[in-house]
Amino acid sequence: MHIFTCRVYYEDTDLAGIVYYANYLKFIERARSEWVRTLGVDQVALKEQGIVFAVRRVEADYISPAKFDDVLTIETKMVSKTAARLILDQLVLRVGGELFRARVTLVALTPDGRPTRLPKGAFD
Amino acid sequence: MHIFTCRVYYEDTDLAGIVYYANYLKFIERARSEWVRTLGVDQVALKEQGIVFAVRRVEADYISPAKFDDVLTIETKMVSKTAARLILDQLVLRVGGELFRARVTLVALTPDGRPTRLPKGAFD
Amino acid sequence: MHIFTCRVYYEDTDLAGIVYYANYLKFIERARSEWVRTLGVDQVALKEQGIVFAVRRVEADYISPAKFDDVLTIETKMVSKTAARLILDQLVLRVGGELFRARVTLVALTPDGRPTRLPKGAFD
Amino acid sequence: MHIFTCRVYYEDTDLAGIVYYANYLKFIERARSEWVRTLGVDQVALKEQGIVFAVRRVEADYISPAKFDDVLTIETKMVSKTAARLILDQLVLRVGGELFRARVTLVALTPDGRPTRLPKGAFD
Numbered sequence: 001m002h003i004f005t006c007r008v009y010y011e012d013t014d015l016a017g018i019v020y021y022a023n024y025l026k027f028i029e030r031a032r033s034e035w036v037r038t039l040g041v042d043q044v045a046l047k048e049q050g051i052v053f054a055v056r057r058v059e060a061d062y063i064s065p066a067k068f069d070d071v072l073t074i075e076t077k078m079v080s081k082t083a084a085r086l087i088l089d090q091l092v093l094r095v096g097g098e099l100f101r102a103r104v105t106l107v108a109l110t111p112d113g114r115p116t117r118l119p120k121g122a123f124d
Numbered sequence: 125m126h127i128f129t130c131r132v133y134y135e136d137t138d139l140a141g142i143v144y145y146a147n148y149l150k151f152i153e154r155a156r157s158e159w160v161r162t163l164g165v166d167q168v169a170l171k172e173q174g175i176v177f178a179v180r181r182v183e184a185d186y187i188s189p190a191k192f193d194d195v196l197t198i199e200t201k202m203v204s205k206t207a208a209r210l211i212l213d214q215l216v217l218r219v220g221g222e223l224f225r226a227r228v229t230l231v232a233l234t235p236d237g238r239p240t241r242l243p244k245g246a247f248d
Numbered sequence: 249m250h251i252f253t254c255r256v257y258y259e260d261t262d263l264a265g266i267v268y269y270a271n272y273l274k275f276i277e278r279a280r281s282e283w284v285r286t287l288g289v290d291q292v293a294l295k296e297q298g299i300v301f302a303v304r305r306v307e308a309d310y311i312s313p314a315k316f317d318d319v320l321t322i323e324t325k326m327v328s329k330t331a332a333r334l335i336l337d338q339l340v341l342r343v344g345g346e347l348f349r350a351r352v353t354l355v356a357l358t359p360d361g362r363p364t365r366l367p368k369g370a371f372d
Numbered sequence: 373m374h375i376f377t378c379r380v381y382y383e384d385t386d387l388a389g390i391v392y393y394a395n396y397l398k399f400i401e402r403a404r405s406e407w408v409r410t411l412g413v414d415q416v417a418l419k420e421q422g423i424v425f426a427v428r429r430v431e432a433d434y435i436s437p438a439k440f441d442d443v444l445t446i447e448t449k450m451v452s453k454t455a456a457r458l459i460l461d462q463l464v465l466r467v468g469g470e471l472f473r474a475r476v477t478l479v480a481l482t483p484d485g486r487p488t489r490l491p492k493g494a495f496d
Binding site: 010011013014015016017018020022068 | 258263268
Binding site: 015016018021022023025026029047052054055056057058059060061062064065109113 | 139140142145146147149150153171176178179180181182183184185186188189237
């Protein structure tokens with residue numbers, strides 16, 4: 001399991017005084033970027049070869065709101081893997097409990113947007 | 125069914141040259157705001173009474189990417205409704221096909237973040 | 249002078265209950281995109297030729313805050329133009345007064361980030 | 373001088389392959405939040421007293437673009453201070469040089485949006 005932490009800033013909040021719902025997807029994407037880095041996957045180099053990761057599906061549960069100045073922990077765990085598709089569980093926590101949970105399906109795409117194989121060996 | 129249109133601008137894209145995945149949630153939230161307006165629900169007045177809508181769950185499928193300068197249509201349709209919970213289907217389309225589809229569960233919350241009844245009659 | 253209107257949505261606000269300060273730059277960039285469109289400049293085609301517009305300098309005054317649900321008008325006016333550089337004045341208004349004003353310096357860049365001439369005739 | 377670092381993620385980039393121009397304002401606002409924290413100013417407590425910081429003016433120079441995966445350093449330095457107004461210089465750097473520089477004027481506002489004195493002693 002990969003652990004990432006981030007702080008909630010003004011930009012993340014909305015007038016309800018809590019984190020805007022779309023911004024949890026930013027937090028978990030930052031965590032995925034750090035996770036693939038720890039696996040030795042270089043997204044910049046992949047992009048130069050024309051391969052980008054794309055999200056195919058997200059199932060997200062909003063459990064309790066994150067607030068300004070909160071320090072969040074994001075846990076990322078691989079659930080399943082095929083040649084073309086990864087499924088991850090990602091959890092956003094604050095001291096005291098779970099705030100947000102998502103199951104994310106990722107694919108690799110070529111420059112014309114077609115699915116391609118994931119970088120070989122990267123996610124073993 | 126409610127119809128809303130919006131344009132894709134620079135702010136919505138990422139280095140993959142397509143709309144960043146979290147931003148579809150912004151588009152469909154704009155559509156929901158316009159939808160509740162057409163129903164006569166005044167979110168500003170509700171907020172002053174301490175009631176805000178909150179998203180509880182999103183199931184989102186990314187079908188085909190939206191690009192810079194695209195004009196998007198967002199269709200919003202109520203799927204089910206209880207005293208405390210709405211379920212909507214929201215579809216993002218461009219001429220030629222579906223790009224994104226989400227099922228969104230909404231609740232109403234009091235200022236301390238507890239679920240409350242939806243504004244009476246508003247969604248009948 | 250070019251006129252563009254947009255609505256303030258949840259995504260634009262922050263916990264202070266007003267539009268987050270960086271988001272005015274999004275609003276005026278939308279207005280610039282619509283402005284260049286009316287001039288017949290196709291940013292997608294330019295991008296394919298490797299030319300993008302880039303902001304070189306912004307001087308921004310925050311006069312009065314925009315709020316959720318506000319309908320904003322953005323006025324865009326060219327102040328000066330050389331072969332390589334445009335200067336625009338952009339004003340964000342709501343019924344009743346000015347909210348935000350910016351002077352924006354734009355340049356055209358090649359794919360390697362070097363300044364190049366603006367598309368010929370486009371801004372005459 | 374206060375130093376803050378942050379990483380550039382997908383969310384920060386646009387289709388030009390570089391950081392979207394409004395997002396530098398997010399980076400420097402994160403740095404200001406961390407800076408006031410080091411000064412012992414609690415923005416959450418202030419907000420509960422009805423006081424928020426607001427940006428009154430930004431003069432921003434875009435020198436060289438930040439890219440995906442860059443680690444950025446943000447330097448924040450107070451330039452001047454009166455009872456009601458702070459002026460800061462903020463610089464965004466990457467190894468090898470300056471990318472962005474802004475002079476930011478901050479005021480403190482009451483809940484009805486009127487200027488008030490800055491928290492006493494906080495910025496001495």
